[in-house]
Amino acid sequence: MTSVKEQVIADSLQYWNTGKTQEWQDLGINFVMGKREGYYFWDLDGQRLMDVHINGGTFSLGHRNPEIMEALIKGLEEYDIGNHHFPSPQKAALAKELVKVSAGLTHAIFGAAGAEAVDLALKTARCATGRRKIVSVQNCYHGHTGLAVAAGAERYAKIFLAERGEDENVKVPFNDIGAMERELSKGDAACVIMETIPATYGFPLPQDGYLPAIKKLCEKYGALYIADEVQTGLMRSGQMWCVSTYGVAPDIIVTSKGFGGGIYPISAVIMNDRAAKWLTIDGSAHMSTFGGTELGCIVARKVLEILQRQETINNVHFVAEYLRAGLEKIKRENPDTFIEIRQNGLIMGLKFAGAKGAIPVMQRLYRKHGVWAIYSMLDNSVLQFKPGLLCTKEYCDELLERLGAGIKEAREDILRS
Numbered sequence: 472m473t474s475v476k477e478q479v480i481a482d483s484l485q486y487w488n489t490g491k492t493q494e495w496q497d498l499g500i501n502f503v504m505g506k507r508e509g510y511y512f513w514d515l516d517g518q519r520l521m522d523v524h525i526n527g528g529t530f531s532l533g534h535r536n537p538e539i540m541e542a543l544i545k546g547l548e549e550y551d552i553g554n555h556h557f558p559s560p561q562k563a564a565l566a567k568e569l570v571k572v573s574a575g576l577t578h579a580i581f582g583a584a585g586a587e588a589v590d591l592a593l594k595t596a597r598c599a600t601g602r603r604k605i606v607s608v609q610n611c612y613h614g615h616t617g618l619a620v621a622a623g624a625e626r627y628a629k630i631f632l633a634e635r636g637e638d639e640n641v642k643v644p645f646n647d648i649g650a651m652e653r654e655l656s657k658g659d660a661a662c663v664i665m666e667t668i669p670a671t672y673g674f675p676l677p678q679d680g681y682l683p684a685i686k687k688l689c690e691k692y693g694a695l696y697i698a699d700e701v702q703t704g705l706m707r708s709g710q711m712w713c714v715s716t717y718g719v720a721p722d723i724i725v726t727s728k729g730f731g732g733g734i735y736p737i738s739a740v741i742m743n744d745r746a747a748k749w750l751t752i753d754g755s756a757h758m759s760t761f762g763g764t765e766l767g768c769i770v771a772r773k774v775l776e777i778l779q780r781q782e783t784i785n786n787v788h789f790v791a792e793y794l795r796a797g798l799e800k801i802k803r804e805n806p807d808t809f810i811e812i813r814q815n816g817l818i819m820g821l822k823f824a825g826a827k828g829a830i831p832v833m834q835r836l837y838r839k840h841g842v843w844a845i846y847s848m849l850d851n852s853v854l855q856f857k858p859g860l861l862c863t864k865e866y867c868d869e870l871l872e873r874l875g876a877g878i879k880e881a882r883e884d885i886l887r888s
Contacts, residue, residue: 476515479503499834507534510859510866512843520843521870523858527670527702531729531817531860532777539732539773546769553765555758561768568775569741572711575720578747580740581763585701585727586614588738589664591757592723593618595742596662596695598749598756604638604660606694608645610849612671613664613699622664624671624849645669646678651685655692662695662723663688667713670702673850674813674820682717695722695746701738705729706778706860708816709787716815722746732774737767783860790862791816797871805878808885819856820847823878825888827851835881840873852888 473481480503483492495502502520506513510533513519525531532539553559566579582588593605605622612627613619620628621635628634641660643650654660663685668674689696698721703713705726710716712724723746727738749756761767777783795814798821802809811822823829829846832854836842847853858870 474516476503479515498830500837502837509533509535510862518841520837520841521866521873523842523844523856523870525857525859526728526733527855528705528707528728528857529731530733531705531707532732532774533859533861534733536732536734536777538777539734539770542773543734543766543770546766550765550769552761553763555760555762555764559765559768561765561772562763565739565763565768565772565775568772569739572775572779573724573741574715576724576741576743578742578744578750580742580750580757581767582727582738582740582759583736583761583764583767584614585725585738586616586619587759587762588701588725588727588740589613589619589622589699590616592697592699592725592740592742593622593662593664594757595723595740595746595749596697598752599695599746600661600693602659602661602694604641606641606643606651606654606660606663608665608669609642610645610672611642611664611666611669612849613666614701626849645672645675646681648681648684648688652688655688655694658692660692660694662697664697664699666699666701667703667717668813668815668818670818670820670855671847671849673822673847673853674818674855676813676815677717682714682719686719686721689722697721697723697725699725701725701727703815703818705774706783706787707818707857709784709791711778713815713818730771730774731767732770735764735767735770736761737763737771739763739771778860786862787817787860789864790858790860790867793864793867794819794858794871797867798874801871801875801878804875805882808882809878813853817858817860819858821854821856823852823854823885823888825852825885827888828885829854831881831884831888832878835884836874836877839880840877842870842873842877 503515505515569579607622610624613623621633698714708716724741731737808824813820
C-alpha cells in the first residue's frame with residue numbers, strides 16, 4: 472500500500488517540480504515536511520531534524536513562533552490583506568519603524584517576496600540616476616524575477632533567456648575593488664547591488680575595507696549602493712543590517728525572508744531621499760497587490776519588536792561565540808576535510824575539501840544524525856550553516872555533537888568529492 476509520503480513524492484514528480492523533486496531523490500534526501508516547531512521539523516515518516524538551514528533565514532525566530540502566530544491571529548479579528556492603493560495604519564507604522572532602524576534611510580515600500588523587492592530596488596536606482604546599467608558580482612544571487620535574475624548568476628538566468636547585454640548588466644569578481652572601479656568609472660552605472668555576504672556563493676567574506684571602498688566609488692561615480700540583506704539582515708550578524716558591521720550606510724536596503732517570521736510573506740525596500748525620487752514623480756508607477764498587506768505588516772512589526780529586545784541581541788552574540796568555539800574544535804579534529812569557517816554572527820558557511828565536499832556532509836547529517844543543512848548551490852564545497860537567533864545552549868550542544876559525528880563519518884566521501 473502506498474504511504475502518504477510516497478504519494479506526495481509521486482505527485483510532486485508528476486504534477487509539481489519534476490526536476491527539483493528528482494534531484495533530492497538522487498541525493499538520497501527522501502524528505503516531505505510534516506510537523507514543525509522551534510528549530511526542529513519532522514518528516515512525514517516521523518524523522519526529526521534540527522533545522523540549521525532555516526530556509527535562508529526565513530525561520531530565524533523558529534518555526535511557528537508563538538508570539539508571531541498570536542499577532543497574526545489577533546490581527547485577523549480586524550484586518551485582512553487590505554488595499555494596496557491606500558495608506559493604512561499598519562503600513563505607515565511599519566514603514567516608520569523600518570526607517571528608524573535603518574540609519575540615513577527615509578522611506579520604505581513593501582512587496583511580497585525578496586526577488587520582487589530586488590526588482591523594485593533596481594528600478595528605483597534607474598529612476599534616481601537616469602542610467603540603466605546594473606553592476607553586481609560574479610556568482611551572486613538576488614532571486615528569480617526579471618531584473619533580479621538578470622543581475623544574478625548565469626545558472627539561473629540562462630535557462631530563461633534572461634541574460635542582458637553589458638549595457639544593462641555587468642558582473643565583476645567579488646573582493647576585486649579594481650574591477651569594480653573600472654566599471655563604475657565609465658559613469659553609466661545606475662547602481663551596485665551586493666549581498667553583504669553572498670550566501671548562495673558559499674559565504675565568502677568581504678575583505679577588510681572592501682565594502683566601504685565600493686560605497687565610496689558609488690559616491691564618486693554617481694551610482695547607488697544597494698545592500699541585498701534578504702539572507703544576511705534582521706539581526707543575523709548581531710546588528711539589524713549586516714552591512715552596518717562593515718561601516719557602510721547604503722542608499723537602499725532590501726529585506727525579506729525572516730521579515731515575515733516564517734508565518735506571512737512580506738518584503739521591503741528601504742531607501743534614502745535620493746533613491747526615493749520616483750515616489751514624488753509618480754507614486755503609482757510601481758504597485759504590488761500583495762505588497763505590504765495589513766496582516767503582513769502586523770507580523771513584520773512583531774518580528775522587529777522581537778529582534779530589538781536586548782535578550783535577543785545578547786543571545787545572538789552568545790550563540791555565535793559558543794558555536795564558533797565548538798566548530799573550531801571539530802575543525803581541529805578533521806584537519807584534512809574541514810578547512811574553513813566563514814562567519815559573521817550567525818551567518819556561517821563551513822568549507823570542506825574537494826569541489827563538492829559539502830554534499831556528502833549534508834547527506835550524512837540528514838540520513839544518520841538528524842541535522843538539516845544544505846550545500847551552497849554555487850559552491851558545493853560550502854555547507855550553509857544558519858542557526859536560529861533564539862537557539863539555546865542545549866540545542867547548540869546537541870547540534871555540535873551531531874555535526875562532529877557526521878563530518879567525521881563523511882571523511883572518505885569528502886576526499887573523493
